[in-house]
Amino acid sequence: MSSTSATEEKRLDHVQHHFVDSEQQFESAKMGMWVFIVTEILMFGGLFVAYIVYRSWYPELYLEASTQLNAFWGMVNTFVLIGSSLTVAMAIRSAQLNQIKGLIYNLYITIGLAFTFMVIKYFEYSEKLGKGIAPGEYYTYDGLEHEKANIFFSIYYMMTGLHGVHVTIGIGLMIWLVVKAKKNVFHSEYYTPVEITGLYWHLVDIIWIFLFPLLYLID
Amino acid sequence: MATSEASTTYKKIQVRRYKPEENPEKNYLNEEKGLWAWLTTVDHKKIGLMYLASIAFFFLVGGILALILRTELWTPARSFLDADLYNQVFTLHGAIMVFFFLVPSVPTVLGNFVLPLQLGAKDVAFPRLNLASFYIYLIGALFTLTAILTGGVDTGWTFYTPYSATTGGNVIMMTLGVFILGFSSILTGVNFIVTIHKLRSPGMTWAKLPLNLWALYATSIIQILATPVLAITLLLLTMERALGIGIFDPALGGDPVLYQHFFWFYSHPAVYIMIVPGFGIISEVVSTFSKKIIFGYWAIALSSLAIAFIGFLVWGHHMFTAGQSSLANLVFSFLTFMVGIPTGIKIFNWVATMYKGSIDMKTPMVYVMIFLFLFMIGGFTGIMVGALSVDIHLHDTYYVVAHFHYVMVGGMVMAFLGGIHYWWPKMFGKMYSELWAKIAAGILFIGFNMTFLPQFIMGSQGMPRRYFNYLEQFQPFHQTSTVGAYLMGTGFLIVAIYLTYSLFKGKKAGPNPWGSRALEWQTASPPPLHNFEHIPVIINGPYDYHKPMSEFQLGVASKHNGHHAEETVDVPESAQEKA
Numbered sequence: 001m002s003s004t005s006a007t008e009e010k011r012l013d014h015v016q017h018h019f020v021d022s023e024q025q026f027e028s029a030k031m032g033m034w035v036f037i038v039t040e041i042l043m044f045g046g047l048f049v050a051y052i053v054y055r056s057w058y059p060e061l062y063l064e065a066s067t068q069l070n071a072f073w074g075m076v077n078t079f080v081l082i083g084s085s086l087t088v089a090m091a092i093r094s095a096q097l098n099q100i101k102g103l104i105y106n107l108y109i110t111i112g113l114a115f116t117f118m119v120i121k122y123f124e125y126s127e128k129l130g131k132g133i134a135p136g137e138y139y140t141y142d143g144l145e146h147e148k149a150n151i152f153f154s155i156y157y158m159m160t161g162l163h164g165v166h167v168t169i170g171i172g173l174m175i176w177l178v179v180k181a182k183k184n185v186f187h188s189e190y191y192t193p194v195e196i197t198g199l200y201w202h203l204v205d206i207i208w209i210f211l212f213p214l215l216y217l218i219d
Numbered sequence: 220m221a222t223s224e225a226s227t228t229y230k231k232i233q234v235r236r237y238k239p240e241e242n243p244e245k246n247y248l249n250e251e252k253g254l255w256a257w258l259t260t261v262d263h264k265k266i267g268l269m270y271l272a273s274i275a276f277f278f279l280v281g282g283i284l285a286l287i288l289r290t291e292l293w294t295p296a297r298s299f300l301d302a303d304l305y306n307q308v309f310t311l312h313g314a315i316m317v318f319f320f321l322v323p324s325v326p327t328v329l330g331n332f333v334l335p336l337q338l339g340a341k342d343v344a345f346p347r348l349n350l351a352s353f354y355i356y357l358i359g360a361l362f363t364l365t366a367i368l369t370g371g372v373d374t375g376w377t378f379y380t381p382y383s384a385t386t387g388g389n390v391i392m393m394t395l396g397v398f399i400l401g402f403s404s405i406l407t408g409v410n411f412i413v414t415i416h417k418l419r420s421p422g423m424t425w426a427k428l429p430l431n432l433w434a435l436y437a438t439s440i441i442q443i444l445a446t447p448v449l450a451i452t453l454l455l456l457t458m459e460r461a462l463g464i465g466i467f468d469p470a471l472g473g474d475p476v477l478y479q480h481f482f483w484f485y486s487h488p489a490v491y492i493m494i495v496p497g498f499g500i501i502s503e504v505v506s507t508f509s510k511k512i513i514f515g516y517w518a519i520a521l522s523s524l525a526i527a528f529i530g531f532l533v534w535g536h537h538m539f540t541a542g543q544s545s546l547a548n549l550v551f552s553f554l555t556f557m558v559g560i561p562t563g564i565k566i567f568n569w570v571a572t573m574y575k576g577s578i579d580m581k582t583p584m585v586y587v588m589i590f591l592f593l594f595m596i597g598g599f600t601g602i603m604v605g606a607l608s609v610d611i612h613l614h615d616t617y618y619v620v621a622h623f624h625y626v627m628v629g630g631m632v633m634a635f636l637g638g639i640h641y642w643w644p645k646m647f648g649k650m651y652s653e654l655w656a657k658i659a660a661g662i663l664f665i666g667f668n669m670t671f672l673p674q675f676i677m678g679s680q681g682m683p684r685r686y687f688n689y690l691e692q693f694q695p696f697h698q699t700s701t702v703g704a705y706l707m708g709t710g711f712l713i714v715a716i717y718l719t720y721s722l723f724k725g726k727k728a729g730p731n732p733w734g735s736r737a738l739e740w741q742t743a744s745p746p747p748l749h750n751f752e753h754i755p756v757i758i759n760g761p762y763d764y765h766k767p768m769s770e771f772q773l774g775v776a777s778k779h780n781g782h783h784a785e786e787t788v789d790v791p792e793s794a795q796e797k798a
Binding site for chain 2: 020024027028029032038040043044046049053136150154155157
């Protein structure tokens with residue numbers, strides 16, 4: 001490490017002043033993201049608790065209201081997100097192997113899949129809003145008999161909405177990664193942002209994997 | 220001490236003694252100059268000072284609001300505020316003091332400043348995130364100030380539904396302000412946890428971690444686990460007002476008690492976010508001014524974690540009268556008593572540390588004494604309101620108000636003041652007037668007790684909290700309380716004056732004015748920009764006063780960073796006897 005050759009310098013210029021070496025910096029960033037993921041789980045946990053509480057109070061409401069959700073498109077979205085988790089993992093792999101082109105392509109595919117997810121979600125939302133299935137007091141749909149149907153959809157919109165915000169943030173992060181990758185910032189010794197964005201993206205994916213059966217597949 | 224044969228599995232590094240510089244020309248305060256350098260700094264020490272300024276501002280605002288309340292309460296019925304305005308003022312007093320002063324105070328000011336110094340690190344793990352936390356705090360504050368100026372909030376700091384979903388004023392702005400502020404708190408917690416795990420200097424094992432850091436670690440765990448739940452709760456409340464989603468509003472089929480569960484799941488652990496870092500300060504100060512190794516290191520360290528853990532299981536004691544099942548009440552009451560155990564362990568260990576120590580009654584130690592006295596009263600009255608039968612009588616009375624002011628002001632604020640006085644020489648390299656500091660501490664102590672002791676009596680006689688009006692019989696108590704409040708205000712003013720004065724005219728402090736063994740005192744005051752000119756090496760615990768000072772000033776001798784070197788151990792002479 002005491003070598004002063006130009007390539008060596010370039011390889012180490014990502015190490016910030018307060019870390020002793022690249023490894024410590026990488027480990028810190030990774031741990032930071034894991035701790036942050038814990039906070040995310042607790043944040044969604046609040047919504048899951050609201051879901052559980054209302055489901056235990058009104059089990060029949062959930063059975064009835066979930067029929068309004070389109071399980072087919074929900075399933076498609078699930079596969080889209082699982083696919084994007086694969087491509088983001090491949091992006092990390094490319095970075096580890098120093099294949100910057102592969103990294104960029106994989107990020108593009110992931111961004112594309114994330115967009116697909118949001119577009120499908122948009123059509124799902126607009127179809128429901130068109131029918132009058134809006135959250136809370138704006139709920140005007142009369143196809144459901146249960147008097148608390150609005151609450152189910154409040155929970156539905158809160159959970160999928162918060163998840164959607166996370167997907168959008170993920171898209172932003174990956175566009176930022178593409179910009180950085182094009183500037184040749186990443187190499188096999190330094191791909192920390194790719195790694196931790198990948199972690200974040202897996203979290204977004206896993207939350208959806210819980211949301212999908214809990215909301216769409218009850219019946 | 221490991222022999223050379225046994226230490227073959229360890230990394231070997233060459234160390235030598237680095238005496239801290241007496242009067243460094245360059246330090247973190249003068250190395251980067253100008254307003255812009257301050258606003259964009261990633262230096263944890265400067266960020267700590269910026270937090271100090273913001274928090275002092277909010278403490279002033281919250282304090283003035285408190286004085287307005289107390290002045291109004293001089294006579295029953297209306298003196299100069301009408302009832303609606305009174306409601307807004309107590310809401311803002313509570314919300315500002317809790318969210319903008321108590322929760323961030325110790326971690327962001329003293330934690331930010333001291334944590335890397337105590338670890339021997341150059342900075343926190345994510346310096347830019349640290350700066351971002353500060354600006355998120357400011358944005359949250361901006362939202363809150365906007366809420367105050369555009370309609371105000373009269374829900375109380377707890378924002379209970381359904382009232383908060385239907386009342387006038389600008390509740391959305393306020394809850395969004397607190398929501399944003401939560402992120403600042405979460406990110407600080409993430410930063411501290413990673414820093415403590417990953418940025419310890421060579422030799423700093425978990426068993427040598429200063430107790431202040433154990434306390435901050437426990438606090439950070441509560442911050443990252445509890446704050447996201449508050450975030451989602453406030454988001455749901457905001458949506459309740461904006462879209463009427465109905466989850467908490469009985470008129471739309473929701474359940475207001477669910478809101479209380481959500482809210483207190485954060486807000487009860489939040490009181491430990493406020494007090495546990497105070498415990499950390501007390502541990503440091505007690506040991507330094509008793510010149511004695513801390514009694515029961517592991518007991519104090521682990522009791523912080525125990526408080527963090529049990530603190531998550533007691534939120535239901537805020538809802539004894541809100542229609543919880545009797546079984547839930549029973550369990551929550553029992554668990555509430557359990558929190559008393561680790562807290563008691565701490566108190567006993569601090570007192571045992573002082574036993575037979577050579578106690579030096581400097582100002583920080585005076586605050587420790589005040590803390591022990593007031594916090595004990597706060598803690599024991601907490602046990603009383605945690606008891607089911609007693610709480611039915613005391614719920615929502617001034618007794619509860621007095622209880623949490625004894626814990627929060629008598630405990631946390633006194634610990635914070637102790638910490639400020641303890642680390643002030645390190646922060647600015649200047650000493651304040653010891654005489655004035657003791658006078659102010661005395662005034663604060665008397666003023667505090669005058670303010671809140673009468674409230675215990677009033678509360679037990681049935682004076683409800685948050686009322687604008689009261690019965691004639693309570694007037695002497697209210698008036699004593701008001702006089703006490705002004706006395707406290709005077710005390711805080713004196714503190715502000717002599718501390719500011721010391722910045723300009725104070726004596727030079729020197730690197731280690733208290734003769735402490737802790738690592739943050741083994742560098743210059745004020746410290747250089749990157750804290751240490753060397754990489755510190757730790758071979759003793761931070762409270763080992765029976766060992767010579769030279770053993771606490773070791774650093775890596777070579778240019779190497781101490782992580783990969785394979786060199787022979789070179790312990791200085793004084794340490795060799797034990798080797």
